[in-house]
Amino acid sequence: MTGSMASFDHIGVVGGGAWGTALACLARRAGRRVTLWSRDPAISHAIAESHVNPVYMPDIALDDGIEAASDIAALAGCDIVLLVCPAQAVRTVSAKIGGTGPIVICAKGIEAKTGLLMPEVLAECQPGRAIAVLSGPSFAEEVVRGLPTAVSIATADHELGRRLAATLAAAAFRPYWTHDVLGVALGGAVKNVLAIAAGIVEGRGLGTNAAAALITRGFAEMARLGQAMGAELETLAGLSGLGDLVLTCYGPLSRNRSLGSALGKGMTLAGYMEGRRQVVEGQATAPAVLARAARLEIEMPICTAVDAILHRGADLDQTIRGLLARPLRREGE
Ligand SMILES: NC(=O)C1=CN([C@@H]2O[C@H](COP(=O)(O)OP(=O)(O)OC[C@H]3O[C@@H](n4cnc5c(N)ncnc54)[C@H](O)[C@@H]3O)[C@@H](O)[C@H]2O)C=CC1
Numbered sequence: 001m002t003g004s005m006a007s008f009d010h011i012g013v014v015g016g017g018a019w020g021t022a023l024a025c026l027a028r029r030a031g032r033r034v035t036l037w038s039r040d041p042a043i044s045h046a047i048a049e050s051h052v053n054p055v056y057m058p059d060i061a062l063d064d065g066i067e068a069a070s071d072i073a074a075l076a077g078c079d080i081v082l083l084v085c086p087a088q089a090v091r092t093v094s095a096k097i098g099g100t101g102p103i104v105i106c107a108k109g110i111e112a113k114t115g116l117l118m119p120e121v122l123a124e125c126q127p128g129r130a131i132a133v134l135s136g137p138s139f140a141e142e143v144v145r146g147l148p149t150a151v152s153i154a155t156a157d158h159e160l161g162r163r164l165a166a167t168l169a170a171a172a173f174r175p176y177w178t179h180d181v182l183g184v185a186l187g188g189a190v191k192n193v194l195a196i197a198a199g200i201v202e203g204r205g206l207g208t209n210a211a212a213a214l215i216t217r218g219f220a221e222m223a224r225l226g227q228a229m230g231a232e233l234e235t236l237a238g239l240s241g242l243g244d245l246v247l248t249c250y251g252p253l254s255r256n257r258s259l260g261s262a263l264g265k266g267m268t269l270a271g272y273m274e275g276r277r278q279v280v281e282g283q284a285t286a287p288a289v290l291a292r293a294a295r296l297e298i299e300m301p302i303c304t305a306v307d308a309i310l311h312r313g314a315d316l317d318q319t320i321r322g323l324l325a326r327p328l329r330r331e332g333e
């Protein structure tokens with residue numbers, strides 16, 4: 001089912017970063033009314049009035065007709081709200097969203113202080129409210145440039161999934177829907193940690209064989225944890241899991257991969273992040289993934305290595321040697 005009968009008309013967007021800006025443009029292309037709130041009012045007003053995001057996407061002309069809200073309360077009247085802030089801010093920001101319409105989580109990560117996935121956080125902050133997760137291989141800049149992109153939208157309610165897909169679909173944007181909320185949220189969170197590892201492989205000059213092995217064995221880690229938590233393998237092997245893993249591990253636009261690449265070239269985490277405003281989700285999510293995996297007794301050697309390099313002062317080359325020297329085993333074990 002497509003067309004106006006099935007769609008929502010007025011879309012609220014929370015967050016004026018790269019992805020919130022891209023989703024606001026997309027929703028305009030899909031023919032919707034769009035109201036965007038950013039915690040930095042200068043950004044939402046520049047998007048609405050000058051069609052540019054001066055901080056997060058300065059070189060790209062944006063779609064017109066996006067309305068700026070100076071108060072998040074203005075989004076209470078929207079039919080749906082896209083929540084597009086960093087994962088670690090989702091709890092605080094979501095508590096301020098009024099109204100009763102569905103909230104579509106577009107952040108990818110795990111809350112560090114609780115180990116909860118984004119839909120689990122929302123269930124605590126907005127109990128009883130319909131929740132969906134939008135995730136998949138989708139660099140914001142390519143979406144704004146109108147390049148073809150496909151994503152997953154997960155929600156427990158099948159009919160809502162269809163409506164959300166119909167609402168956001170545009171000529172070059174193709175959402176698929178699924179009921180596997182946990183699988184979509186988990187895949188998007190774990191891929192960011194693995195993308196840091198892929199960046200290290202690139203920055204350290206370990207070669208393309210190593211990059212392919214990293215993606216494959218990284219996916220095995222994602223699938224092990226995801227299945228133990230109740231996610232479906234089909235989802236993990238889909239756009240929001242394997243699809244986004246491949247994009248961020250190979251795509252130079254990835255901020256997680258770029259951090260890894262800098263670490264691989266010898267830079268420190270603090271040095272890389274200094275003065276940088278863009279979120280690098282894998283940093284905070286790495287320890288949270290491991291905490292969740294430990295509870296289920298799941299081994300995640302690549303994610304463990306990333307966490308050790310980022311947060312435990314582990315030596316990069318020694319950590320890589322350690323991974324390569326792990327006991328040999330049957331593939332698929
Ligand atoms: N950039 C991309 O290509 C994509 C990003 N995402 C996800 O979307 C989420 C947001 O990413 P981006 O927009 O790219 O990040 P960004 O770094 O470009 O922008 C982050 C936005 O969140 C706001 N923000 C930061 N802390 C906040 C707080 N405590 N309260 C309220 N607002 C706060 C910032 O002011 C900014 O508007 C992340 O979870 C990311 O993984 C998902 C798909 C694609």
Ligand SMILES: O=C(CO)COP(=O)(O)O
Pocket residue numbers: 108136137138139140192195244247248253254255256257279280281
């Ligand atoms: O999630 C993304 C694309 O799907 C963006 O990845 P980065 O956050 O690593 O830039």
